[in-house]
Amino acid sequence: MVDIAQYLIDCKFILVSNREPYEHMHGSHGDIEVKQPAGGLVTALDPTMRRTHGTWVAWGSGTADHEVSDELGRVSVPPGEDCYTLRRVWLDESDVNGYYHGFANRALWPLCHMLIQHFEFRTEYWERYRTVNLRFAHAVADEAERCTGRAMAWIQDYHFALASEYLRAMRPSLFVHQFWHIPFPPADILRLLPIGTYEALLRGMLGNDLIEFQIDRYAVNFLDCVDKYVSEARVDHARQTITFRNRVVSVGAFPISIDAENFASMASSKESTARVATLRDRYARGDRQLGVCVDRIDYTKGIPERIRALDTIWEESPELRERFTFIFVCTPSRTDLPAYNSLERDVIQSIMATNTRFGTPDWTPIVLINENVDSDLLAGVYRAADICIVSSLQDGMNLVAKEFVACQVDERGVLILSRFTGSAEEIDGAMLINPFNVDGFVAAIHAALEMSPEERKRRMHRMRRQLNNSTIFDWLGAILGRATEIMGMHAQPVTA
Numbered sequence: 207m208v209d210i211a212q213y214l215i216d217c218k219f220i221l222v223s224n225r226e227p228y229e230h231m232h233g234s235h236g237d238i239e240v241k242q243p244a245g246g247l248v249t250a251l252d253p254t255m256r257r258t259h260g261t262w263v264a265w266g267s268g269t270a271d272h273e274v275s276d277e278l279g280r281v282s283v284p285p286g287e288d289c290y291t292l293r294r295v296w297l298d299e300s301d302v303n304g305y306y307h308g309f310a311n312r313a314l315w316p317l318c319h320m321l322i323q324h325f326e327f328r329t330e331y332w333e334r335y336r337t338v339n340l341r342f343a344h345a346v347a348d349e350a351e352r353c354t355g356r357a358m359a360w361i362q363d364y365h366f367a368l369a370s371e372y373l374r375a376m377r378p379s380l381f382v383h384q385f386w387h388i389p390f391p392p393a394d395i396l397r398l399l400p401i402g403t404y405e406a407l408l409r410g411m412l413g414n415d416l417i418e419f420q421i422d423r424y425a426v427n428f429l430d431c432v433d434k435y436v437s438e439a440r441v442d443h444a445r446q447t448i449t450f451r452n453r454v455v456s457v458g459a460f461p462i463s464i465d466a467e468n469f470a471s472m473a474s475s476k477e478s479t480a481r482v483a484t485l486r487d488r489y490a491r492g493d494r495q496l497g498v499c500v501d502r503i504d505y506t507k508g509i510p511e512r513i514r515a516l517d518t519i520w521e522e523s524p525e526l527r528e529r530f531t532f533i534f535v536c537t538p539s540r541t542d543l544p545a546y547n548s549l550e551r552d553v554i555q556s557i558m559a560t561n562t563r564f565g566t567p568d569w570t571p572i573v574l575i576n577e578n579v580d581s582d583l584l585a586g587v588y589r590a591a592d593i594c595i596v597s598s599l600q601d602g603m604n605l606v607a608k609e610f611v612a613c614q615v616d617e618r619g620v621l622i623l624s625r626f627t628g629s630a631e632e633i634d635g636a637m638l639i640n641p642f643n644v645d646g647f648v649a650a651i652h653a654a655l656e657m658s659p660e661e662r663k664r665r666m667h668r669m670r671r672q673l674n675n676s677t678i679f680d681w682l683g684a685i686l687g688r689a690t691e692i693m694g695m696h697a698q699p700v701t702a
């Protein structure tokens with residue numbers, strides 16, 4: 207077990223993200239409910255924050271957040287457990303539209319995922335992104351000022367490319383680092399932003415002491431972009447460092463993971479075991495098989511491609527009708543954006559069309575669960591499945607793949623995984639697919655369905671061993687270890 211506390215002795219830990227780990231919402235009966243938003247960032251970071259006891263600064267997006275927070279926006283979480291402090295930053299509608307829906311999700315998200323048909327830039331988005339980044343930097347600086355000893359700020363994701371530069375101007379001695387959860391694009395894609403904007407974005411990120419990416423390729427892309435577009439920066443590609451404004455910025459790959467033990471124990475609980483028995487009795491009795499997928503409805507996830515592959519399977523192989531059923535768990539996401547809205551509509555319509563075409567009075571090919579499902583319930587579904595499909599067109603890591611592996615305590619399932627995910631470069635034992643190649647995709651589903659129990663067990667066992675050796679706590683330990691090392695090195699100033 208990694209001892210995270212050793213890195214944080216006498217050091218206040220301040221984490222910053224756009225999405226908060228707990229949203230307080232007005233319920234329908236005048237009560238207040240607490241929800242955990244779906245997404246890899248929260249899944250990964252909540253268990254780590256429980257161990258660091260630090261402060262998490264995030265947008266207060268819940269309808270009842272104001273009511274339960276103090277005048278600084280602070281509240282103890284998780285509710286009832288009080289492990290760490292959540293400090294909420296309040297955003298108005300124009301902030302949300304410009305910064306979150308606008309620059310973050312209409313410009314940077316599609317650009318980083320190289321799905322440029324969705325890319326849209328507006329000057330007002332960029333302006334608002336800058337002001338909101340500044341506001342978050344102020345909140346972090348304020349938290350750092352309130353502590354007597356050292357502090358470390360850890361910024362999360364593409365919502366805050368400029369925050370570290372602002373923070374450095376406010377608190378030059380504060381150690382600041384950033385984890386970029388999504389892919390970082392090659393230089394030719396980044397330059398689709400207007401001239402001036404992409405250079406500013408890179409300079410903003412260079413306000414960090416350390417920048418962490420999911421896999422080495424994204425780190426290499428970042429170094430290339432800085433080399434090409436920031437003339438005053440000196441890039442050492444071999445060491446993965448950048449000398450900038452008389453400082454050294456380090457870059458590295460730190461693949462994110464999950465609390466594997468917690469997922470395995472949720473999957474093994476008495477309730478899950480009963481749920482698995484029910485699901486298998488209903489959908490996978492005898493030689494029948496059950497597939498599963500779990501997603502936010504996002505155009506990066508390859509959802510239409512997956513439905514097409516499933517549809518083709520039942521079309522071309524009528525013998526699989528009534529013998530292969532698929533549970534499709536997907537939750538609406540970013541629904542204020544037209545691209546997400548229309549995707550959700552299309553997904554539901556396509557699933558209904560498939561069910562109409564192949565379904566019978568006794569059998570529904572795709573069982574749709576269109577909501578945010580509790581993780582203990584998800585764990586049972588993952589465990590019950592014979593195959594899990596992750597078909598992202600591009601994905602920084604994809605934690606669903608790791609959750610499936612963690613929950614496969616019976617080692618019966620096959621993971622079908624897109625080559626274009628960070629996980630595919632880490633997990634050895636999945637069947638890799640190219641979601642753009644429908645025939646290859648269909649062939650992989652066939653091969654998975656036909657795979658012997660021995661081969662399934664061999665592959666799953668290997669993946670589970672790997673996962674147990676690189677959990678979310680190993681990830682955090684590696685990052686904090688590197689940060690501590692750099693903090694020590696930075697005691698001496700750099701000479702040009």
Ligand code: ADP
Nearest residue numbers: 244245246249501502536537578579604605606
């Ligand atoms: P992203 O960060 O892009 O959302 P990941 O696969 O890395 O993608 O992480 C998604 C996380 O959100 C996982 O922890 C997954 O369990 C959770 N999630 C996705 N869809 C749902 C859903 N329908 N209900 C509950 N949780 C979900």
Ligand code: F6P
Nearest residue numbers: 225244245246247248363387540
């Ligand atoms: O993992 C990438 C990410 O953008 C996270 O930052 C985010 O929490 C998650 O996907 C879900 O997206 P959103 O917070 O926009 O709902």
